[in-house]
Amino acid sequence: MSNVRDNRKILAIVSLAAAGILGATVVGSQAFIATASTQDSPQTGQTGAQEETPSWLFKVNRKYNDYENGVLTVRAGVGGPISPLTWFFPQNAQIKVGETVSWYNPTEVAEPHTITFMKDASSFAPIEAPFIVANGTTFSSPDPAMNSEPSLLPGPNGTQIAIVANARATMPVIITGDEVEYLPLNSNYTMTGDEDYVNSGWLWPDGQTPPGLPEIETFSVKFEEAGTYQYLCLIHPWMAGTVTVS
Numbered sequence: 001m002s003n004v005r006d007n008r009k010i011l012a013i014v015s016l017a018a019a020g021i022l023g024a025t026v027v028g029s030q031a032f033i034a035t036a037s038t039q040d041s042p043q044t045g046q047t048g049a050q051e052e053t054p055s056w057l058f059k060v061n062r063k064y065n066d067y068e069n070g071v072l073t074v075r076a077g078v079g080g081p082i083s084p085l086t087w088f089f090p091q092n093a094q095i096k097v098g099e100t101v102s103w104y105n106p107t108e109v110a111e112p113h114t115i116t117f118m119k120d121a122s123s124f125a126p127i128e129a130p131f132i133v134a135n136g137t138t139f140s141s142p143d144p145a146m147n148s149e150p151s152l153l154p155g156p157n158g159t160q161i162a163i164v165a166n167a168r169a170t171m172p173v174i175i176t177g178d179e180v181e182y183l184p185l186n187s188n189y190t191m192t193g194d195e196d197y198v199n200s201g202w203l204w205p206d207g208q209t210p211p212g213l214p215e216i217e218t219f220s221v222k223f224e225e226a227g228t229y230q231y232l233c234l235i236h237p238w239m240a241g242t243v244t245v246s
């Protein structure tokens with residue numbers, strides 16, 4: 001199977017799935033470049049509808065470029081309750097062979113993101129997926145006070161279908177060929193370049209993981225092979241970034 005490096009086509013394909021937002025992104029990117037030469041002073045990372053212009057994005061992107069001892073920190077999202085930004089800062093992370101990129105989510109509200117590398121669009125993991133269960137299977141909540149109920153549909157041959165969270169989207173996991181390996185939470189993974197799928201799991205802001213969900217607040221990847229590695233967020237597929245290793 002091919003690998004996760006130089007997989008430009010996947011991002012194009014997945015971005016098309018968010019075509020409505022793609023238009024805005026393209027327009028934004030053009031304005032982004034146009035304002036680059038005239039905006040020299042980074043400003044504070046205040047959020048709000050007025051500040052979230054392409055030039056604001058450019059300035060924040062330049063401001064957030066934290067590198068220390070071989071580790072480049074990338075912010076997955078920023079912003080507050082008015083408008084959390086679905087963007088990576090810096091969007092294009094540049095490191096040397098043997099260095100690490102470490103992601104965290106500094107959003108002020110509980111908006112999760114993933115860091116997901118994949119070889120092509122067929123590896124895209126939906127957040128929820130249907131699974132066949134025996135007819136009559138009952139589901140009971142560990143918290144009866146919670147306002148919740150499973151989504152159940154009629155299945156084939158008298159079975160039923162339950163719609164549940166997809167662990168391959170929500171948990172840290174590596175898939176290489178037929179091999180599926182779940183990582184510990186908040187992992188520091190070393191990329192071989194042969195993976196078909198590398199996923200951080202849902203990355204929550206510090207202390208804001210909803211009760212009962214795994215507390216994943218960082219994801220780090222060490223890159224030992226030069227190349228261009230493209231990734232995206234499964235929750236917001238237009239939220240894409242690149243790691244360039246030279």
Ligand SMILES: [Cu+2]
Pocket residue numbers: 086112113114233234235236239
């Ligand atoms: Cu996201």
